[in-house]
Amino acid sequence: MKKEEVPQDKSSLSKNKITEVCYAVDENGNYTQVASKGWEPKTIVQNETLHVIEERIAEANENVKNGIASPIPYFMELHKMDLTILSDYTGYWKWRIKRHFKPKVFNKLSQKALKKYANAFDISVDELKNFSGS
Structure with a gap:
């Protein structure tokens, strides 16, 4: 998944302003950590x-x-x-x-x-x- 495709859906985490770390590919093709507010599924x-x-x-x-x-x-x-x-x-x-x-x-x-x-x-x-x- 690309960095800009990391889900930012509302979740039970977002109420407390907590994010979880996901790994995504940046523009250079390297894995990087990206904060996600949640994912609906x-x-x-x-x-x-x-x-x-x-x-x-x-x-x-x-x-x-x-x-x-x-x-x-x-x-x-x-x-x-x-x-x-x-x-x-x-x-x-x-x-x-x-x-x-x-x-x-x-x-x-x-x-x-x-x-x-x-x-x-x-x-x-x-x-x-x-x-x-x-």
Whole structure:
């Protein structure tokens, strides 16, 4: 792409006057860095992704409210984590974390286990234990 062809569409970045760096070919045929305000297709994909994440957070919240799941999946979604990431933060195997999704199992977790989750989610143990859906 040529330097003058770098997209300058409105995006969520442009609200904050943030630009992203793109590489383009200048008039001498050399690659150069060019600031871009955004690109409409990329903005559409980002907005759709955020919408999907918001839906997953809302669903996890409802599952906590209805007693179907513990707060762990809610906070995972809220912090955009998956089982692998949470496993890395806590040191628990993925199957064990899935087991902690069950309210009966979650309610029996030790303070030490709760502390690991609370640290991973950057909240207090009390917030984690007492979360019943927002």
